[in-house]
Amino acid sequence: MEQSRYQEIALDIAHSVVMGEYREGERIHGRSTLAGRYNVSPETIRRAIAILQNAGVVMVNQGVGITVSSKTQADKFLRSFNQKAEIQVFLEELKSYMDKRRELDHLIEGHLNKILMYSDRMMSRWMDVAEIEVGNDSEAVGKTLAELKIRERTGLTVIAVVRGGYEQFSPGAGFVLEARDVLLVVGSDQGREALQEIL
Structure with a gap:
């Protein structure tokens, strides 16, 4: 849940940048303030900011803090996450289809065995004519x-x-x-x- 939470926070901050709540060059609240705002540990905020920094959405400078660096990168980050989410949905659907196929294969195999058994019986009957x-x-x-x-x-x-x-x-x-x-x-x-x- 902790991992999911810091991803959610990163998305929320990126969304705020795209919507203009945080402007380029503007300083974002410090980690402690963000931790209080989202009701999580400072470590969770650190991970969320690290994701955004890696995506080019924010910069982290000693003595300055967290600064918005690019609205465009924030938009790309959100789009990229949405694409990943869509891929995850496709993967889950594919897994569901594969599970259904395995179940169907099992049913087909069962019916095939019944047909073979029935055929064997019929063949044995005809051999005894x-x-x-x-x-x-x-x-x-x-x-x-x-x-x-x-x-x-x-x-x-x-x-x-x-x-x-x-x-x-x-x-x-x-x-x-x-x-x-x-x-x-x-x-x-x-x-x-x-x-x-x-x-």
Whole structure:
């Protein structure tokens, strides 16, 4: 807070010079008086004056004290500080954007991992697809999938039926089976054995 305070005092004095409260060549109050005016320590005033002296706004001479040297430099000092303040705002905004981007990257990574996991599961399911043919004398000929209750009786999922070289994906419950149809199913080995008995 002390550092921020002496910067504020330097700005206030420079502003007073620009506004004509202190004129070029005019002596400013001594450090002790300024310390009382701003209610800070003399060391804080010394730092504020050092900033202004370095910027060419005031001169400090032994026995003379603090004298205003340039209104133009005071104006430049204020403009320079304002530019620094703007840069600081830009930096803070940039940091905020970067934090948001990191958060977004984290969310994207999480969704990507979910998609990869889901894809792995789907790939493993498709790798377990079995083909079971409906026999010519099968009791399943002429019956619908709903009537056969394949899922209830076997636990298998019929993902497609191949008929005459064409695949009927996701057949509905009313799909009627014909001889030589090939059912593409996903499920356990026990379920496949049970389906073969049905067909």
